Amino acid sequence: MVDIEEQYDIDDKEGIIVNKRFGQRSFFLGANEWNSLIEKLHGTFSSGAAVILYDIGKSYGASSLEQEKAIDADLQLTIDLLSRESRVAGWGKVGITRTEKGFAVRIQRCVFCSASGNHREIQIGCFFVKGVIAGFAELLFGSGHFNVEEIHCGKDCCEFVVILSG
Numbered sequence: 001m002v003d004i005e006e007q008y009d010i011d012d013k014e015g016i017i018v019n020k021r022f023g024q025r026s027f028f029l030g031a032n033e034w035n036s037l038i039e040k041l042h043g044t045f046s047s048g049a050a051v052i053l054y055d056i057g058k059s060y061g062a063s064s065l066e067q068e069k070a071i072d073a074d075l076q077l078t079i080d081l082l083s084r085e086s087r088v089a090g091w092g093k094v095g096i097t098r099t100e101k102g103f104a105v106r107i108q109r110c111v112f113c114s115a116s117g118n119h120r121e122i123q124i125g126c127f128f129v130k131g132v133i134a135g136f137a138e139l140l141f142g143s144g145h146f147n148v149e150e151i152h153c154g155k156d157c158c159e160f161v162v163i164l165s166g
């Protein structure tokens, strides 16, 4: 288990939460609130919401990896760190494994999908996750050198593959 006070300083008088590792201000967003945002986004932009979520996920992934300064010469160390950081962030049980063509990303009880009830038709939260994975991959392998595909998305488990193209 990870103690939240090891990760954050919470000043309840000033309403300020600081991520201790980065020395930067943070805030928490509940899974239900996230789902409300997604539903609203979908209500307003319909299928365009998926594109927006993918794009913001991608920026988020790239900027958080840059902030992490996590890119180790040892790719396995980087992958392990990203898996752990995603779990600490509460995304679900994230596991990343090597495959013949690249990587498989498996998220059990993905927070972006598992809390979204039975609104299957608007279970688009994983476009955000797909974007985050693409953001990581772009920094690690360079633009145009990979493809991210969603294999499966659902309440129990979400799976993606990153296929490297040399």
Ligand SMILES: [Zn+2]
Residues within 6 Å of the ligand: 110, 112, 113, 125, 126, 152, 153, 154, 157, 158
């Ligand atoms: Zn999903």
